[in-house]
Amino acid sequence: MRKTSFILWLFGYCIIEIPRAFLEEFLNLCLRYGFNYYGIEMDEEKKRARVKISALEQRNILCACRIWQIRARVVLRGGLPSRASRYRGRWGLLVGAVVSLAVFFISQGVIWRIDVIGNERLSDEYVIGLLDEHGMSVGDLKSGINRDSVEQRIMIDDDEIAWISINLVGTVARVEVREVIDTEIKDKNTTPANLVSSFNAQIVGMEVYSGFLSVKEGDFVKKGELLVSGIYKEGKSPLRVTRASGRILGKVTHTIEVKVPLVQSKKVYTGEIISKKSLIFFGKPIKFFTNYRNLPISYDIINYVYAFDPFSLGELPISLSVDEYHEYEMKDIEISESEAMELAYEELRARIDKELPDAQILKKTLYGEIVDGKYVLRCTLTAVCDIARQVEFEIR
Amino acid sequence: MKKKENLKGKIRRALDIDDLVPCEDRLEMDGTNELCVSRVGRILFYSEDEIKLALRSYDLKISGNRLYCVSYRSGAVRVSGEIRTLEFERRAKK
Numbered sequence: 001m002r003k004t005s006f007i008l009w010l011f012g013y014c015i016i017e018i019p020r021a022f023l024e025e026f027l028n029l030c031l032r033y034g035f036n037y038y039g040i041e042m043d044e045e046k047k048r049a050r051v052k053i054s055a056l057e058q059r060n061i062l063c064a065c066r067i068w069q070i071r072a073r074v075v076l077r078g079g080l081p082s083r084a085s086r087y088r089g090r091w092g093l094l095v096g097a098v099v100s101l102a103v104f105f106i107s108q109g110v111i112w113r114i115d116v117i118g119n120e121r122l123s124d125e126y127v128i129g130l131l132d133e134h135g136m137s138v139g140d141l142k143s144g145i146n147r148d149s150v151e152q153r154i155m156i157d158d159d160e161i162a163w164i165s166i167n168l169v170g171t172v173a174r175v176e177v178r179e180v181i182d183t184e185i186k187d188k189n190t191t192p193a194n195l196v197s198s199f200n201a202q203i204v205g206m207e208v209y210s211g212f213l214s215v216k217e218g219d220f221v222k223k224g225e226l227l228v229s230g231i232y233k234e235g236k237s238p239l240r241v242t243r244a245s246g247r248i249l250g251k252v253t254h255t256i257e258v259k260v261p262l263v264q265s266k267k268v269y270t271g272e273i274i275s276k277k278s279l280i281f282f283g284k285p286i287k288f289f290t291n292y293r294n295l296p297i298s299y300d301i302i303n304y305v306y307a308f309d310p311f312s313l314g315e316l317p318i319s320l321s322v323d324e325y326h327e328y329e330m331k332d333i334e335i336s337e338s339e340a341m342e343l344a345y346e347e348l349r350a351r352i353d354k355e356l357p358d359a360q361i362l363k364k365t366l367y368g369e370i371v372d373g374k375y376v377l378r379c380t381l382t383a384v385c386d387i388a389r390q391v392e393f394e395i396r
Numbered sequence: 397m398k399k400k401e402n403l404k405g406k407i408r409r410a411l412d413i414d415d416l417v418p419c420e421d422r423l424e425m426d427g428t429n430e431l432c433v434s435r436v437g438r439i440l441f442y443s444e445d446e447i448k449l450a451l452r453s454y455d456l457k458i459s460g461n462r463l464y465c466v467s468y469r470s471g472a473v474r475v476s477g478e479i480r481t482l483e484f485e486r487r488a489k490k
Contacts (some may be wrong), residue, residue: 024439
């Protein structure tokens with residue numbers, strides 16, 4: 001029997017059996033009335049022929065066979081209609097098929113993924129978050145997005161982005177960004193201000209962008225002393241006010257003291273974990289359950305997001321989000337001196353980074369001892385750093 | 397004696413459309429695997445090895461292997477398969 005074409009399968013076909021003696025008559029009938037058949041097969045004994053005909057013509061052919069007195073009977077029905085008839089009455093399957101088809105067609109019109117390109121300093125998440133704030137996110141209808149408006153508003157609102165372009169390629173939004181380079185980031189605050197010293201220091205260098213310089217290199221200044229004034233006078237013109245800015249490098253001696261108690265209150269996880277799972281479908285969370293156990297009094301939340309990436313072809317906008325609530329208790333634990341010292345050094349590093357950022361350290365003296373159940377670490381630093389701090393003032 | 401040409405033949409010749417409107421039975425072969433025969437009156441015999449068609453004034457016997465025929469409403473029949481021989485048998489006038 002010949003291969004069944006898709007169209008024949010779609011509309012259905014049937015196989016009729018005709019005695020060999022009537023085969024020529026049947027073919028003449030088809031020739032006369034223009035009926036189509038799609039294959040003739042003889043049985044092994046060559047007594048019967050099986051002819052495949054379209055289900056649409058079946059009624060007419062069988063009727064004509066009766067008139068021509070050809071004995072024909074349907075032995076098999078095939079194709080989509082006969083398969084579909086097996087599921088008659090099973091409405092769930094039909095509804096499922098209709099829903100999946102609807103989802104398929106609707107999904108063509110929504111954004112499945114946002115790809116960000118051209119960003120170096122800014123993270124993808126930042127740009128995607130920015131787009132979300134301006135009305136464009138995964139799962140949004142493509143037709144509902146005014147790309148020009150989103151682009152314009154982001155360029156106006158965000159100081160970090162110089163230019164942005166949104167291109168829709170199928171269901172993927174390709175967002176191209178150009179970041180503002182550092183020199184373009186200007187201090188938009190225009191409130192008048194002076195630059196004062198943050199430390200007792202000796203000035204070793206200066207770089208003034210605006211304002212009137214009140215000190216010179218080699219001067220010793222106290223903490224809070226004026227370095228660059230925001231009020232100045234040029235020639236005979238009246239007093240002018242500005243926001244003083246610049247860098248004044250000074251050699252400072254700074255002492256940092258870190259205290260680490262030997263008895264510490266620490267988090268101890270009890271091992272009790274409560275998980276809350278939700279499916280994120282096109283950016284919209286769908287919770288699996290609405291009722292969970294009561295949360296413990298003290299807990300840490302760890303959020304895991306498992307993206308669905310079939311065959312590593314790209315992430316789909318379907319992901320599983322799991323929030324794990326880890327219960328903990330605060331317990332007093334005694335630590336050794338070496339452990340306390342380690343913690344003290346860690347804290348010291350953090351404080352140096354915070355209090356003397358970008359400093360060039362010239363000398364560092366450390367002294368540690370245990371005082372009243374605490375490990376005390378004293379650090380005296382001699383460093384060159386920017387000592388200028390802006391202090392705003394009012395004009396009445 | 398020359399056969400007298402009828403009106404249909406004259407028009408066909410005048411318009412030079414002999415190919416489009418054939419007056420005689422027409423056979424077209426594509427290699428040895430396909431044969432199209434127009435103006436088939438009846439299918440006299442059908443089997444995988446032999447098909448016999450009744451044309452206007454003669455019968456055409458097609459022999460071969462795995463023969464299969466499809467008929468069209470216009471009276472054309474297409475025979476496909478491995479065609480080995482074609483035989484023409486002129487029918488005796490009744």
